[in-house]
Amino acid sequence: MSLNVVTLVGRVGGDPDVKFFESGSVVCNLTLAVDRRTRNNDQPDWFNLELWGKTAQVAADYVRKGSLIGVSGALKFESWQDRNTGATRSKPVIRVDRLELLGSKRDNDAGSMNNYGGDDEF
Structure with a gap:
């Protein structure tokens, strides 16, 4: 059994x-x-998030810089060749399956819509 879940x-x-x-x-x-x-607690940890489909559209419509959100998904690594050195580079990315808008109504202008996940739940 394997498990890859990030919240x-x-x-x-x-x-x-x-x-x-x-x-x-x-x-x-x-x-x-x-x-x-x-x-x-001087410095936060920074994570790169990737959202697809209707969840991505909801993020585009309602999420802005400073918004408080909750996400769950899976960790993946993106790899590419560095153009200057030719070295293989990679970075961790969270592939988000579920998005929750946690701020106040005023913070995210989302009205009563605050919990989104997967294309089949929207």
């Missing part, structure tokens, strides 16, 4: 980066700052 709550670091494809698919990329529980 995070934090504040969005910038407005969503949304891309629409000719096929009709949509992807949204965000960064999320999450406070780590330590004595000197």
Whole structure:
């Protein structure tokens, strides 16, 4: 048995980066700052998030820099070749399956809509 589940709550670091494809698919990329529980909580941990489909569209419509959100998904690693050195590079990305808007109504302008997951739940 294997398990790859990540659950995070934090504040969005910038407005969503949304891309629409000719096929009709949509992807949204965000960064999320999450406070780590330590004595000197000076620096947050930053995570790269990737959302697809209707969940991505909801993020594009309702999430802004500073929004408090909760996400759950799976950890994956994106790999690429560095153009200058030719070295293989990689970064961790959370592939989000579920998005929750946690801020107040005023924070996210979402009205009563606050919990989104997967394309089949919207």
